[in-house]
Amino acid sequence: MSEIQSLARGLKILNLLAESEDSVGITEIADYLGMDKSSISRVMQTLASYGYAEQDSITRRYRLGPQVVVLGQTLLERTPLRDQARPYLQQLVDRTGECAHLGVLAQGQVLYLDQVESSATLRVNTRIGTLAPLHCTALGKALLSYAPLDPPDQLAAFTTRTITNHEALRVHLDHARRQGYAVDDEEYNYDVRCVAAPVFDHARKVVGAIGISGPAGRMSLERIPGTAAIVCEVAKALSNRFSFRPR
Amino acid sequence: MSEIQSLARGLKILNLLAESEDSVGITEIADYLGMDKSSISRVMQTLASYGYAEQDSITRRYRLGPQVVVLGQTLLERTPLRDQARPYLQQLVDRTGECAHLGVLAQGQVLYLDQVESSATLRVNTRIGTLAPLHCTALGKALLSYAPLDPPDQLAAFTTRTITNHEALRVHLDHARRQGYAVDDEEYNYDVRCVAAPVFDHARKVVGAIGISGPAGRMSLERIPGTAAIVCEVAKALSNRFSFRPR
DNA sequence: GGGTTTGTTGCTCAATATACAACCGTGTTT
DNA sequence: AAACACGGTTGTATATTGAGCAACAAACCC
Known part of the structure; x- marks a missing residue:
């Protein structure tokens, strides 16, 4: 079964954000996935632009974005x-x-x-x-x-x-x-x-x-x-x- | 701002699944995004393997998966x-x-x-x-x-x-x-x-x-x-x- | 204020996602 | 009942695209 790697990475990151109590920095994520921080930076920009992640305006670190609430509640109600x-x-x-x-x-x-x-x-x-x-x-x-x-x-x-x-x-x-x-x-x-x-x-x-x-x-x-x-x-x-x- | 296309596709599909009242077929999604159904099939497999989408065992169509509830509730509680x-x-x-x-x-x-x-x-x-x-x-x-x-x-x-x-x-x-x-x-x-x-x-x-x-x-x-x-x-x-x- | 850490951007190349096509399983039609 | 149409999955070649490197910018800390 072939999987889309870059999508899988994004989903893994979402899971990581959910598991982390606090917000997560780009370098931590890069270490966690064994990738370069520049790559992760772009992934995070994508997640953020769709509302799945959110960047703290002062710490610049990332957390889950509001869109996950939209999806979650939608499924619950459904x-x-x-x-x-x-x-x-x-x-x-x-x-x-x-x-x-x-x-x-x-x-x-x-x-x-x-x-x-x-x-x-x-x-x-x-x-x-x-x-x-x-x-x-x-x-x-x-x-x-x-x-x-x-x-x-x-x-x-x-x-x-x-x-x-x-x-x-x-x-x-x-x-x-x-x-x-x-x-x-x-x-x-x-x-x-x-x-x-x-x-x-x-x-x-x-x-x-x-x-x-x-x-x-x-x-x-x-x-x-x-x-x-x-x-x-x-x-x-x-x-x-x-x-x-x-x- | 560069975005990861294949990740963006996946997120768009999640949004589509949320907007659709009923489950969605792979062909519909392919039409919606103007892509080939084979590509979408693989995307869906990836989403499914991480629990973000779920395939109906009889109709083989897709809907949101349980993981979105996990994320949504996590963020709500947080x-x-x-x-x-x-x-x-x-x-x-x-x-x-x-x-x-x-x-x-x-x-x-x-x-x-x-x-x-x-x-x-x-x-x-x-x-x-x-x-x-x-x-x-x-x-x-x-x-x-x-x-x-x-x-x-x-x-x-x-x-x-x-x-x-x-x-x-x-x-x-x-x-x-x-x-x-x-x-x-x-x-x-x-x-x-x-x-x-x-x-x-x-x-x-x-x-x-x-x-x-x-x-x-x-x-x-x-x-x-x-x-x-x-x-x-x-x-x-x-x-x-x-x-x-x-x- | 210099040194350190953290996130972002340009650029190149190889990995990889995409489309085509063939395939398979279901359900439908005549 | 057989053929057909429809929807989803798999194999494969190619060109796109995303990964890494390196330089840059910005904030933080002595």
């Missing part, structure tokens, strides 16, 4: 799953008291498309637009358990509980598939447990997953089966909106 | 003005009963960065991430009245009330600057009136504008001065958060 899922996320929050999330598969990761916050003082907050690994999040595992997709080669460890062994993950996913929901037991963040279930469309294809996240104290292991039942029920109701028919 | 403005927008809604918006200058247009909805049954709803012209929106005119920026060459007409004459616009903006707020009197959408005021930073530079929008019935011309006073007051309060000092 995703039917998001609108459809909203009331079901709300239902999850009402019935469990924990924050609810909607995630989809994107680039081999989970992309958080929506969140409904709970009213609890201590609560889990995951920004919309965040990417997270598949193998250690409840949403990710829910997606993985039904998606025709191989888990990534390297299973990075985030806590001591993260599953880093491929065989163990396979067994874990099989189990999740059989029970209809996936659990993240402090595998990504300490003190956070999550439960999620997949959402299917009319063709029995996974289109996303919804789930809840809460502090480990409230989300005790004994409470998991009960909340999991709620998550499964709501996920099924959402699937039905896509005329999903279980076999 | 914009301090947005966090700062939130409570002030809320205050506008509470005190006027109309929807409140935050806008910034982007690419010679107004970019809507945030919205707080009112509880009225009939209300104005402008999506976050929308771009609108400067010369016929209250936010746009508020920005224009203080920004060191020329209005666009062509002043497009959206209603019969849109100001399409440069000299008339200059006079109008002078007036807006003197009174401290700008009004859109059904100049962009029929039955919608808006009032907005600029927000300044410590260097007395315009960083954005906040305002309210409502149906022409409730937003009667007699009511405008009263609501404008509120908008100005709140905008000033927000400016103060940026240690703005009036001269």
